[in-house]
Amino acid sequence: MALLSIRNVFKSYFLHGKRIDVLRGVSLDIERGELVSLVGASGAGKSTFLHVLGTLDAPAAGEVLFEGRSVFSMNDAEIAEFRNRTIGFVFQSHYLLPEFTALENVAMPALIQRRERAGAYAYARELLERVGLGQRVDHRPGELSGGEAQRVALARALVLKPAVLLADEPTGNLDPATGEGIHQLLREVNRELGITAVVVTHNETLARSMPRRLRLAGGGVSEA
Numbered sequence: 001m002a003l004l005s006i007r008n009v010f011k012s013y014f015l016h017g018k019r020i021d022v023l024r025g026v027s028l029d030i031e032r033g034e035l036v037s038l039v040g041a042s043g044a045g046k047s048t049f050l051h052v053l054g055t056l057d058a059p060a061a062g063e064v065l066f067e068g069r070s071v072f073s074m075n076d077a078e079i080a081e082f083r084n085r086t087i088g089f090v091f092q093s094h095y096l097l098p099e100f101t102a103l104e105n106v107a108m109p110a111l112i113q114r115r116e117r118a119g120a121y122a123y124a125r126e127l128l129e130r131v132g133l134g135q136r137v138d139h140r141p142g143e144l145s146g147g148e149a150q151r152v153a154l155a156r157a158l159v160l161k162p163a164v165l166l167a168d169e170p171t172g173n174l175d176p177a178t179g180e181g182i183h184q185l186l187r188e189v190n191r192e193l194g195i196t197a198v199v200v201t202h203n204e205t206l207a208r209s210m211p212r213r214l215r216l217a218g219g220g221v222s223e224a
C-alpha cells in the first residue's frame with residue numbers, strides 16, 4: 001500500500017467572482033521512503049498541491065489517503081493531530097516566530113509535544129548545525145538572512161522526525177552551493193531517517209538529482 005495516495009483531487013480558488021481551477025483531477029501514489037522533486041511554472045499550483053497533500057487545505061473533490069486511510073474524512077481535530085504527528089512542513093514563507101531564537105524555533109514543535117526539554121534542545125542544535133547554522137542558534141529570525149531563516153524552517157520541520165516532509169522551495173533564497181548542501185541534507189534524512197519527502201524547487205539541476213521527479217502543469221501532475 002502506498003504511503004500517500006492522491007485520488008482525482010480538484011482544487012479551485014474563487015476570487016472577485018472568478019474561478020481559478022488549479023488542480024484538475026490529480027492522481028498519484030507516493031511510496032514510503034521516496035524522495036520526490038516537484039517542478040512547474042510559477043502559479044502552476046505547486047504550493048496548492050503541497051498544502052492539500054499536507055492536509056492544510058481540503059480539496060474540492062477527490063481524496064488524500066495516508067496508508068490507505070482517507071485523511072479528510074477525519075474531523076478537524078483528528079486531522080490536526082495527524083498532521084502534527086506525521087508531517088513536517090517547510091512553507092514557501094518561513095513563518096518563524098519572530099520573538100524566539102533560531103534554537104527555540106526549531107525546538108518548539110518538540111516542546112509543544114511535551115518532549116523532554118534537554119533532548120529537544122540538543123536535537124534542535126544538532127539539526128541547526130547540519131543546516132550550517134551552528135553559529136546562529138541565538139539569532140532571532142529578524143537577525144538572520146532570508147536563506148538562513150529558510151534553513152531554520154527546514155530544521156524545525158525535521159525536529160519531530162516526521163514520516164513525511166513537504167518542502168516548498170527550501171532552497172529558493174540560497175546560493176547554489178548552500179542549496180546543494182540542503183538537497184544533500186534532504187537526501188541524508190531520506191536515507192538515514194527514512195523520511196519520505198516531496199520537495200518543490202525551481203532549480204532543474206537539483207530537481208533532476210532526486211530519484212523521482214514530478215511536474216505540475218495544466219492542473220495535472222506527470223512524471224518528469
Ligand SMILES: Nc1ncnc2c1ncn2[C@@H]1O[C@H](COP(=O)(O)OP(=O)(O)OP(=O)(O)O)[C@@H](O)[C@H]1O
Nearest residue numbers: 013014015020022041042043044045046047048049
Ligand atoms: N488564496 C488564493 N485565492 C485565489 N487565488 C489563489 C490563492 N492562492 C493561490 N491562488 C492562485 O492559484 C494559482 C496557483 O498558486 P500556487 O501558489 O499553488 O502556485 P505555485 O506553483 O506554488 O507558484 P510559485 O512557483 O510562484 O510559488 C496561482 O495562479 C495563484 O494566483
Ligand SMILES: [Mg+2]
Nearest residue numbers: 046047092168
Ligand atoms: Mg508556491
